[in-house]
Amino acid sequence: MTLVPVVVCLVSVAGNGAGLLFAIAGALAALVGVELGRRLVLGVGVAGLFASVLIVGVAGYDPAFVAVAGIAALLTWDIADHAISIARQLGTGPDRRRLLLAHSAGSVIVAVGALAVVLVGFSVTPRDLPLLAVVLLLAGLLALVPALRIGR
Amino acid sequence: MTGQREMLSDAAEESAFEEDVETEQRIEPFISPVIGAIGSLLVGVGFVVVWKPSLVGTSTEYLAVYAISVVAIIAGIWYSYRRTFASVSESTPPTVEARSTTSVPGSTFDRLLRGPFPSQGDRIKARRRVSKRLRQATIDVLDSTSTDRDASSIEAALSAGTWTDDPMAGDFFAEEATERTLRDRIENVRLGRPNLFVLSVERVVGELADRYLPDRATDWYNSPETSANTRRRSTFGTVRSTGRWRGLGAIALLAIGLGAGLGKPGLLLVAGPLLLVVGYAAMDVEPPQSITIERTVEPTDPDPGERVQVRVDVHNDSGRWVPDLRIVDGVPAGMTVADGSPRHGTVLRPGASTWFEYSVQAERGTHTFESAYTITRNLSGSIERTFRTATEGDRAITYRLQPDFEATFPLRQQASSHxxxxxxxxxxxxxxxxxxxxxxxxxxxxxxxxxxxxxxxxxxxxxxxxxxSATVVLLLDTRAAAYVAPDEEAPSAVDRTVQAAADVFRALLNSDDRVGMAALSPRGCWLPPGAGHVHWARAEALFAKDPAFSTQPPTQAFHPHVRLPKLRKRLPSDAQIVMFSPLCDDESSSIARQLQAHGYPMTVISPDPTSDGTVGQTVGRIERKLRLSTLRKADARVVDWQPAERLALAFDRAQRRWSR
Incomplete structure (x- = not known):
């Protein structure tokens, strides 16, 4: 299950050498982390994926791809962490798949929805934005992060 | 006594599961309202400016953008740094599959030898106890293996280090130890041996085992260390935030900072959906709690050792979706899961039901299920609720007794007038x-x-x-120290004791003797000697259900100076005693010797629960053998009953060395 977002993330950043390097290392660590049931290893892997996202972003890669890669890295963490949680509390077994599927479906729908909203918003925005608008948007986002205690 | 204390601490650990505090933990709201409102306002105004750029002038400085970028990057790094020290918080359900109520004799010794020790002082105290116990065992072994040695010559041999050819073992008790060379020490470290003390103890025990346990098979030098006791703080009865979304904000901040500072729209686009997803997780509702569980057990009165099928029906009464339901059924401690799993995870619609099945197994006794440990989570997994669901349906399993009706028992000569x-x-x-x-x-x-x-x-x-006819009183040792077994899977000495006592009881009734029984336990049990069918029915009920013979060790201490005089008052003067005890502590052998000294002919049937997998277990085995030998010297008949041996064969083997 974790493989899908990992692959999506890899494909999205494939155009940049350094980014791909980080992404491959991160992807491997994440997969090993899931296999071992170790959150620390998974965390390092997902951090690697996010690092690759930031790298390709800084490199000026196509914004849509960067956003997709970011969401894929997020889903990697979400699904893999959930799988580890199930394995820890219930052990592994075929009947655990239902739980993982339900959770993953919820997350994927929300994540893809969020991505779509942002991408559509981005595509309809005029290119010559007044600077103040950008500043306000950024300041707003900046304030939102600490406000969302859960993600801090 | 130490063994008993160890059992008690183990038992306390088991019951910690029961005593969880049912407190509702307060969750901090996921969204801080004031900052959230300001942020939303700014975003809103930003959008307005996007659509109507004419509303503002173009003179705004680039400076603001850079300032925001720097603040965002610093905050992002700060949050990332904090995230590296946080972990996801979730409850750990109990390991119900094989909660053993027994320990292996000698595990205290292993713990004293290898730790962990809270402080240096504890380490020194532990070493002193190890040395003392080992010295006593060595003196006893030397005393019983060589005929010409008296106490003073043994003491002399110990302090001179000449009792063995192994210089390292010899040095252990010696007053002047030979100096270890640096090379020896380096060799120890290279081999990964813990330290000189542990190594010397291993050598001494090895030497004793070679002398006293000729049929020793295992080599514990290479065996893995016994697992350390880990005490987990149980977090039950709580609603908690799992913290699995932590750190996303940090990444969003870094993306905003870098994106704004370098003018890369792609990075700003990453931050948007990330924040939206976190927002979704923050708004997610608390998971519901209205789950009902019904358990069906088939059969509820199985034969000894038979598997019992357990079916658990789960129903969602809450009228809401339960997106993530995890159940760990409360398998009784002392039963092992033979097939399937008592854990189940599923998604339940409002009003929907599901079920799962597994089977459990035990040797004997009455086992009561605990209520099921239930964990629900919301869809995003941001909140986890842990509670114990009251469970309807069958709660208990009582194993039937199947005494061997053909058995006979070799009695001692003392008889009544009947x-x-x-x-x-x-x-x-x-x-x-x-x-x-x-x-x-x-x-x-x-x-x-x-x-x-x-x-x-x-x-x-x-x-x-x-x-x-004889008057016989069966004395069953069911003190906490008797709940021992060679390994965690094996039936405990108490399990074997109760089964064997039922066989002997039946055999004696068949041969027209009068039989009674008593439990050596803080929970106490007494059945005066009697005969006939009604008497057997009474005994059968006691064996199966009396708390003194429970599969759980007692938690209170046993006080022999209170219990023994009481027992002696009840014993008929012409009674002979058949005592069942694993003899894994000095208290049990001292009780047997006292009763024998009071003129009750004593036969001790001792189920052997020892093992020799580790140094401590070998010491446990040597000490038990020494106790058997002491009892034999005190004119008690002793049957050393090996695991997996039929009791009749053990009698046969033992009878060969009895003189009368």
Missing amino acids: VGRVLTDVGGSGLEFHSVREYRSGDPLSRIDWNRAAQGQGLATLQFREER
């Missing part, structure tokens, strides 16, 4: 010839020695050995 089957040395009526005496008027004609009369030597009466 007719029975124990051959006495008293002349009278019976079958086996005893003696001839002068005729007294009133002697039955059939017993007159007519051959002698025919030879003209006058009348004489034949005497036969009288057959009488």
Whole structure:
């Protein structure tokens, strides 16, 4: 299950050498982390994926791809962490798949929805934005992060 | 006593699961309202400016953008740094599959030897206890293996280090230890041996085992160390935030900072959906709690060792979706899961039901299920609720007793005045010839020695050995220290004791003896000697259900100076005692010797629960063998009953060395 977002993330950043390097290392660590049931290893892997996202972003890669890669890295963490949680509390077994599927479906729908909203918003925005608008948007986002205690 | 204390601490750990505090933990709201409102306002105004750029002038400085970027990057780094020290918080359900109520004899010794020690002082104390216990065992072994040695020469050999050829083992008790060379020490470190003390103890125990346990098979030098006791703080009865979304904000901040500072729209686009997803997780509702569970057990009265099928039906009463439901059924401690899993995870629609099945197994006794440990989560997994669901349906399993109706038991000679089957040395009526005496008027004609009369030597009466019944009291050691087994899977000494006691009880009733029983336990149990079917029914009920014979060790301490006088008052004066005990602590052997000294002929049936997998376990085995030997010297009959051996065979083996 974790493989899908990992692959999506890899494909999205494939155009940049350094980014791909980080992404491959991160992807491997994440997969090993899931296999071992170790959150620390998974965390390092997902951090690697996010690092690759930031790298390709800084490199000026196509914004849509960067956003997709970011969401894929997020889903990697979400699904893999959930799988580890199930394995820890219930052990592994075929009947655990239902739980993982339900959770993953919820997350994927929300994540893809969020991505779509942002991408559509981005595509309809005029290119010559007044600077103040950008500043306000950024300041707003900046304030939102600490406000969302859960993600801090 | 140490063994008992160890058992108690283990038992306390088991019951910690029961005593979880049911507190509702307050969750901090996921969204801070004031900052959230300001942020939303700014975003809103930003959008307005996007659509109507004419509303503002274009003179705004680039400076603001850079300032925001720097703040965002600093905050992002700060949050990332904090995230690296946080972990996801979730409850750990109990390991119900095989909660063992027993320990292996000698595990205290292993713990004293290898730690963990809270402080240096504890380490020194532990070493002192190890040395003392080992010294006593060595003296006893030397005393019983060599005939010519007396106490003072043994002491001398110990302090001179000459009791063994192994210099390292010899040095252990020696007053002047030979200096270890640096090379030796380096060699120890290279081999990964813990340290010199542990190594010396291993050598001493190895030496003792070679002398006293000739059939030792395992080599514990290479065996893995026994697992350390980990005490987990149980977090039950709580609603908690799992914290699995932590750190996303940090990444969003870094993306905003870098994106704004370098003018890369792609990075700003990453931050948007990330924040939206976190927002979704923050708004997610608390998971519901209304789950009902019904358990069906088939059969509820199985034969000894039989598997029991358990079916658990789960129903969602909450009227809401339960997106993530995890259940760990409360399998009784002392039962092992034989097939399937008592854990189940599923998604339940409002009003929907599901079920799962598994099977459990035990040797004997009554086992009561606990209510199921339930965990629900919301869809995003941001909140986890842990609670215990009251469970309807079957709660208990009681194993039937199946005594061996063919069994016989070799009794000692002391008998009562009732007719029975124990051959006495008293002349009278019976079958086996005893003696001839002068005729007294009133002697039955059939017993007159007519051959002698025919030879003209006058009348004489034949005497036969009288057959009488015995009064037997079975004494079952079910103190906490008796809940021991060679490994966690094996039936405990108490399990074997109860089964064997039922066999012996039945056998003695069959041979017309009067049988009673008593438990050596803080929970106490007494059945006065008696005979007949009703008596058996009473005993059977006690064996199966009395708390003194429970599969759970008692938590209170046993006080022999209170219990023993009480027992002696109840014992009939002509009773003989059959004591069942693993003899894994000094208290048990001292009780046996005291009763024997009070004139009750004693037979001790000792199920062997020892193992020799580790140094401590080997010490445990040596010490138990020494206790058996002490009891034999005190004129008690001892049956050393090996695991997986039939009791009748053990009697047979033991009888060969009994003189009477």
